[in-house]
Amino acid sequence: MLRSTSLLATKACRNTARRVFVRKISTSGQEQCDVVIVGGGPAGLALASALGSKQHTLGNIKIALVEAGDLSKVRKWTPEEGTFSNRVVSLTNESQAFLDSIGSWQYVEQSRTAPIEEMQVWDGVSDARIEFHSSELGLEHPEQGMARLTEVLNLQRGLLRHLQLIPEVQIIDQTKVTSITAESVDGGWPLVQLENGRVLRSRLLVGADGLNSPVRSFAKIPTYGWSYDRHAIVATMVHPAKSPLLGPNTTAFQRFLPTGPIAFLPLSPTVSSLVWSTTPELAAALKQTAPSVLARMINAAFRLPENSLTYIHSQILQAHQAGMPIQDAEIKGLIQWRESSCAIKENSAYSTAAFDTPEKLAGVPPDDAVLVPPMVTSIQPGTIASFPLRYNHAETYTGLNNRAVLVGDAAHTIHPLAGQGLNLGLGDVECLSRVIHNAVLRGGDIGSYTSLLPYSQERYLENHKIMSICDKLHKLYSTTFGPVVQLRTMGLEMLNEFDSIKAALMSIAGSSAPTRIRREGGSFHGEFGATALSLAATGFEGVTAAAATVQALTNLVRDRAKAQFDERGKGGNTL
Amino acid sequence: MFPTSLIRSTVNPAEIAHFSRLSALWWDEHGEFSFLHKMNPVRMQFIREKILEIARDEQPDLSGNNPDILNGLDVLDVGCGGGLLSESLARLGARTLGIDASESNVAIARHHSTLDPRLSQNLSYRHTPAESLLSEHKQFDVVCSMEVLEHVDNPALFLSTCAELLKPSGHLFLSTISRTPLAYLLTIFLAEKVLGKVADGTHTWSKYIKPSELIEFFHKYRSPSQHPEASRPWITRLYGDGVPTRTEAEVRGLVFNPLQAGWMLAPRGAWGATECNYIFWARKPALESALDSIKS
Numbered sequence: 043m044l045r046s047t048s049l050l051a052t053k054a055c056r057n058t059a060r061r062v063f064v065r066k067i068s069t070s071g072q073e074q075c076d077v078v079i080v081g082g083g084p085a086g087l088a089l090a091s092a093l094g095s096k097q098h099t100l101g102n103i104k105i106a107l108v109e110a111g112d113l114s115k116v117r118k119w120t121p122e123e124g125t126f127s128n129r130v131v132s133l134t135n136e137s138q139a140f141l142d143s144i145g146s147w148q149y150v151e152q153s154r155t156a157p158i159e160e161m162q163v164w165d166g167v168s169d170a171r172i173e174f175h176s177s178e179l180g181l182e183h184p185e186q187g188m189a190r191l192t193e194v195l196n197l198q199r200g201l202l203r204h205l206q207l208i209p210e211v212q213i214i215d216q217t218k219v220t221s222i223t224a225e226s227v228d229g230g231w232p233l234v235q236l237e238n239g240r241v242l243r244s245r246l247l248v249g250a251d252g253l254n255s256p257v258r259s260f261a262k263i264p265t266y267g268w269s270y271d272r273h274a275i276v277a278t279m280v281h282p283a284k285s286p287l288l289g290p291n292t293t294a295f296q297r298f299l300p301t302g303p304i305a306f307l308p309l310s311p312t313v314s315s316l317v318w319s320t321t322p323e324l325a326a327a328l329k330q331t332a333p334s335v336l337a338r339m340i341n342a343a344f345r346l347p348e349n350s351l352t353y354i355h356s357q358i359l360q361a362h363q364a365g366m367p368i369q370d371a372e373i374k375g376l377i378q379w380r381e382s383s384c385a386i387k388e389n390s391a392y393s394t395a396a397f398d399t400p401e402k403l404a405g406v407p408p409d410d411a412v413l414v415p416p417m418v419t420s421i422q423p424g425t426i427a428s429f430p431l432r433y434n435h436a437e438t439y440t441g442l443n444n445r446a447v448l449v450g451d452a453a454h455t456i457h458p459l460a461g462q463g464l465n466l467g468l469g470d471v472e473c474l475s476r477v478i479h480n481a482v483l484r485g486g487d488i489g490s491y492t493s494l495l496p497y498s499q500e501r502y503l504e505n506h507k508i509m510s511i512c513d514k515l516h517k518l519y520s521t522t523f524g525p526v527v528q529l530r531t532m533g534l535e536m537l538n539e540f541d542s543i544k545a546a547l548m549s550i551a552g553s554s555a556p557t558r559i560r561r562e563g564g565s566f567h568g569e570f571g572a573t574a575l576s577l578a579a580t581g582f583e584g585v586t587a588a589a590a591t592v593q594a595l596t597n598l599v600r601d602r603a604k605a606q607f608d609e610r611g612k613g614g615n616t617l
Numbered sequence: 618m619f620p621t622s623l624i625r626s627t628v629n630p631a632e633i634a635h636f637s638r639l640s641a642l643w644w645d646e647h648g649e650f651s652f653l654h655k656m657n658p659v660r661m662q663f664i665r666e667k668i669l670e671i672a673r674d675e676q677p678d679l680s681g682n683n684p685d686i687l688n689g690l691d692v693l694d695v696g697c698g699g700g701l702l703s704e705s706l707a708r709l710g711a712r713t714l715g716i717d718a719s720e721s722n723v724a725i726a727r728h729h730s731t732l733d734p735r736l737s738q739n740l741s742y743r744h745t746p747a748e749s750l751l752s753e754h755k756q757f758d759v760v761c762s763m764e765v766l767e768h769v770d771n772p773a774l775f776l777s778t779c780a781e782l783l784k785p786s787g788h789l790f791l792s793t794i795s796r797t798p799l800a801y802l803l804t805i806f807l808a809e810k811v812l813g814k815v816a817d818g819t820h821t822w823s824k825y826i827k828p829s830e831l832i833e834f835f836h837k838y839r840s841p842s843q844h845p846e847a848s849r850p851w852i853t854r855l856y857g858d859g860v861p862t863r864t865e866a867e868v869r870g871l872v873f874n875p876l877q878a879g880w881m882l883a884p885r886g887a888w889g890a891t892e893c894n895y896i897f898w899a900r901k902p903a904l905e906s907a908l909d910s911i912k913s
């Protein structure tokens with residue numbers, strides 16, 4: 043007893059002593075850090091917040107975040123009422139719960155986010171369709187939807203507001219990392235050289251620095267991937283409010299066209315966000331046209347048969363190549379002509395006639411109105427942009443003996459068709475911050491390979507699984523080849539039949555079932571999400587495998603036929 | 618304390634030469650000592666949790682996740698090697714002294730600690746056998762000796778030396794390997810002879826010590842005292858199957874999981890878990906318990 047009281051008494055002073063000394067050390071102009079995060083995108087900022095919010099249990103580790111861009115612009119971002127940024131992500135409930143658990147979610151302006159309560163997904167060629175509603179998911183709070191659409195800027199600003207309350211995290215923005223070297227001694231630490239001459243010596247170096255990650259190059263981590271030869275056009279779309287008969291604007295629509303899916307993601311009753319993956323040529327051509335042309339083409343892309351779209355796209359490309367971007371009147375004419383030749387009635391939701399007379403949209407909506415998104419009437423000025431799409435996966439997330447670790451897009455990028463990119467990144471951040479926390483509690487050196495191993499072990503396969511499902515989905519739907527279309531139609535319709543597989547598709551489309559969070563040293567787990575995903579994986583594997591077999595058989599028959607034909611041809615020649 | 622004339626050494630020169638030859642490899646996380654690197658977090662977990670558990674018995678209001686439990690304690694790491702455990706202890710704020718019988722190990726440990734600015738204030742190393750600290754009348758809150766017992770001569774002397782380097786109520790942590798056929802198979806036959814993961818000749822089966830032998834030792838062992846009539850053995854009670862009470866001593870298995878390529882701490886009493894690697898904890902009796910028993 044004697045001993046324990048004296049221990050406690052002296053402990054208080056020792057604590058302060060320990061805290062002060064960490065700050066003091068610096069060798070010859072170098073600044074000592076425990077964690078240097080390169081990249082102030084959403085992943086980097088979330089990691090800084092996650093670590094910063096646990097400062098007291100982490101024994102005041104020293105954290106610096108370096109970002110090339112100007113973060114004060116993000117901090118001061120005050121969009122005009124009713125306008126929305128064009129970069130929007132759908133955050134799964136799991137991602138939101140994580141952001142909430144670190145205390146950041148409350149700084150994200152909730153009124154600018156919108157739940158997805160329902161999804162309408164259909165095949166652009168066969169029109170086979172699946173519908174999901176969040177009430178079918180057995181969510182704890184179905185009214186909060188299966189995912190929440192959030193502007194990236196709103197998220198980043200929220201994270202920055204949270205970080206303003208954590209002065210221990212040093213944010214160095216408008217400063218590029220110019221090079222990273224390793225100290226020349228055995229077991230030396232990384233030295234991060236900044237544009238302004240500062241040098242940070244870091245125990246742990248986190249690459250949250252996006253697709254072309256300089257940290258990844260420093261750590262000599264190879265990456266594996268390819269370009270999809272697709273660009274995603276994004277824009278903020280304006281439309282009339284839905285009729286009350288159709289319910290609120292909380293349904294996301296996605297149509298899989300052979301060139302890539304087009305998605306309509308609701309943000310407010312009259313504003314939604316576009317993500318349209320298509321060929322780089324069409325993306326470039328559409329960016330050159332008047333915004334009204336893009337608006338018409340978006341409406342058409344959700345409504346016209348696939349072959350009509352292919353024809354109109356070729357017209358747009360031709361005009362673009364001739365250096366004369368297609369005009370609004372011409373597009374209007376083309377669409378009207380295709381609508382009438384396809385016998386689309388003017389009072390059907392599939393008709394775009396009301397584009398020029400929006401007042402006609404008021405009143406009782408047609409029966410088929412639930413199948414297509416609201417008619418886009420204009421594009422918010424300045425919001426049209428496009429991004430090249432890549433599949434990329436680093437071979438490992440932790441460098442070998444160089445104290446580097448990767449999170450977010452630096453580690454992996456995927457096709458946005460299931461809206462998973464940042465959700466994977468936030469999963470990385472959740473796991474890495476937990477792994478760091480556990481290592482610190484055990485006196486581990488958080489830059490060591492051994493401390494970081496559980497992070498790679500937990501995240502790599504998890505990410506790989508989701509990434510390959512998204513990749514397969516893209517490949518499965520980017521063909522008009524008959525047998526494959528037939529099979530995937532069966533696929534989609536079968537999906538609609540079986541609730542479990544439907545739920546699986548919902549889970550990659552941005553939702554995940556109720557996840558319980560163990561906050562103390564525990565982990566997040568979406569058991570439902572995981573099983574549903576593997577179900578989905580097998581489901582799709584089945585469809586792709588079947589399609590591949592059909593394709594192989596067809597090729598075989600075709601090659602045989604061709605060989606016979608050539609044989610005959612040869613025979614003919616000699617005769 | 619031991620009269621100086623009685624000090625015999627526990628140092629086996631062949632063992633020390635063996636570790637000295639390998640000393641450059643201590644901090645290669647993928648090399649010779651990768652097993653120890655991977656085992657280290659689990660050893661630290663046990664040390665931290667056990668000290669916390671006992672502290673909470675005495676101060677029930679202490680937080681169950683107190684990160685500062687080792688902060689400011691005087692800790693000795695006997696046979697510190699390259700300093701894997703010493704660095705972790707120091708990072709948690711313990712005033713740590715690492716000692717080793719191999720001079721080159723101590724040099725490596727010292728050099729490595731200079732890379733980490735967080736270590737300079739409370740970590741030091743000495744090239745010395747534990748026995749000479751006794752003659753300096755040093756005592757510590759915690760004495761650790763990880764994977765050393767199986768390498769010493771005269772283990773009983775080694776144990777009593779560690780024991781007497783502790784203050785009353787201090788914590789003793791030892792990790793080692795049990796003398797079982799399984800241990801032979803895994804640590805010598807597989808690790809050294811077949812897979813070559815560990816240098817041949819690192820281990821000698823006959824020197825392995827079973828958990829029951831450690832318990833037996835501390836069931837009999839009494840710290841030398843001015844009041845011999847008052848001193849009690851470290852372990853006073855054993856349950857039916859030879860299990861001590863949680864507040865006097867504990868044995869936990871350290872189990873390697875090849876799927877995760879990592880070690881885990883087996884749950885208390887897990888069947889068969891202590892057949893190979895294990896960690897042992899015992900607590901030196903408090904001073905007042907001795908005095909109390911005199912009074913009564």
Ligand SMILES: Cc1cc2nc3c(=O)[nH]c(=O)nc-3n(C[C@H](O)[C@H](O)[C@H](O)COP(=O)(O)OP(=O)(O)OC[C@H]3O[C@@H](n4cnc5c(N)ncnc54)[C@H](O)[C@@H]3O)c2cc1C
Nearest residue numbers: 081083084085110131132219251252450451461463464465
């Ligand atoms: C069209 C589209 C739609 C998407 N939709 C979704 C969705 O619905 N849901 C979803 O979860 N994800 C979605 N994603 C993916 C998501 O946007 C990305 O995964 C996410 O933005 C990546 O964040 P990050 O922080 O990892 O990387 P980034 O945002 O790329 O941040 C990297 C940062 O590092 C900085 N940097 C790089 N090099 C240096 C240097 N040398 N020095 C200093 N700083 C440097 C950069 O300036 C940048 O700020 C979508 C992506 C696209 C393209």
Ligand SMILES: C[S@@+](CC[C@H](N)C(=O)[O-])C[C@H]1O[C@@H](n2cnc3c(N)ncnc32)[C@H](O)[C@@H]1O
Nearest residue numbers: 627628636696697698701717718719763764765
């Ligand atoms: C297997 S290593 C363990 C190193 C370290 N404790 C660890 O677990 O990381 C054994 C170490 O004990 C040292 N050693 C062996 N006998 C010793 C003794 N009698 N006194 C002090 N050190 C000894 C050796 O030099 C060697 O460094």
